[in-house]
Amino acid sequence: MPSRSYMLFRKAILTEQQVVCSYDDRPRELCPHIIGHNKSGEEVVLAWQFAGESSGKLPQWRCLRLAQVRAISLRKGHWHEGASHRTEQTCVSAIDLDINIHVRKRR
Known part of the structure; x- marks a missing residue:
């Protein structure tokens, strides 16, 4: 059963x-x-962080372990994505949902 965090990020x-x-x-x-x-079987998400705080320069790609994410809320707004896709992602081994494959190709 997916966690509440997983379901919110999926939505x-x-x-x-x-x-x-x-x-x-x-x-x-x-x-x-x-x-x-x-x-390792942990729930994870690959996301483009465009604002907030970071230990590095923003914007950038982030791999988040969902068990460590707190105070999640969704909001409407401009969709951000990284301009660079030069390397294959290694964050998510078993992909459930990919916006570029499962969501946008349906339209």
Whole structure:
């Protein structure tokens, strides 16, 4: 059974909504792109962080372990995505939902 966090991020992908949350005790503003499980079986999401706080420069791709995400809310707003797709993602091993494959190709 997927966690509540997983279901909220999944809904955000399907409806192309932004996610506002806390991760590593930092506020984050994200657009999730791929959700599923990592090699260890943990629920994870690959998201483009466009605002909030970060240990590095923003915007950037983030791999979040959903068990560590807190205070999740969805909001309407401009959909953000990284301009660079030069390397294959390694965050999500078992993909459940990918906005570019499962959502946008349906339209």
